[in-house]
Amino acid sequence: MRKGIKKQFWLSKEEADDLKSKAESTCLTEAALFRMLLKGYHPKEKPDMYFYDALRQLSYIGNNLNQLLKKANTLNFIDTPMLLKEIEAWQKFRSDIERRFLQPEKSDVKWQ
Template identity: 60%
Template sequence: MKSVKGTRSMRARNIQKIIRLNRSEAQDLQKKAKKACVSEAGLIRLLLKGYEPREKPDEKFYDAMRELSAIGNNINQLSVKANTLGFVDAPMLKREAQRWHKFQADIERVFLRPEKSEMKWQ
């Protein structure tokens, strides 16, 4: 099966590794995987690639993201309407909409995406 760079089929993972943990280590792995909303295997794979997953943000984050998304959509709608009617500075409005969408992507990057680890042994 061919895989596209960056995306691999689950079937590409055909090597099984068995590790032994004590009860405390097993509970710690389970707790950390749950906090990051990934499987235990997924957590280990992220760590092996040098990424430290982030904990899932609380509901306030998602409320803010929904609000931000609504604002961005409204600005885009205003931009389309202003461009059609020709009485608002459409380029300025469009730049503002792009700014909001960039902000939304930055928030997702900061709060959700794993970041590269600074661990020296990698």
């Protein structure tokens, strides 16, 4: 349970509906969304199923690359530095996708 100072706000029906809708679209509670916005972050909406399918496919490819690398090291017949480079590129790509679709962005908007 979060310990801190309780604040209460009055919102119009339209504002309350907007807050609820935005919290649902980001899969956050209204309080969590408010705290993120207060800290200058703008959370992203939950990605569609295409994103998760692409992520699963990337994981599958990555696992295959790792298996290939193990086989290459064991049998010594594949260019291991090349495979390592490919795995590193794949990991960067996966990280970029996660950052693009899941991580909140820091905002430069200053409170007036």
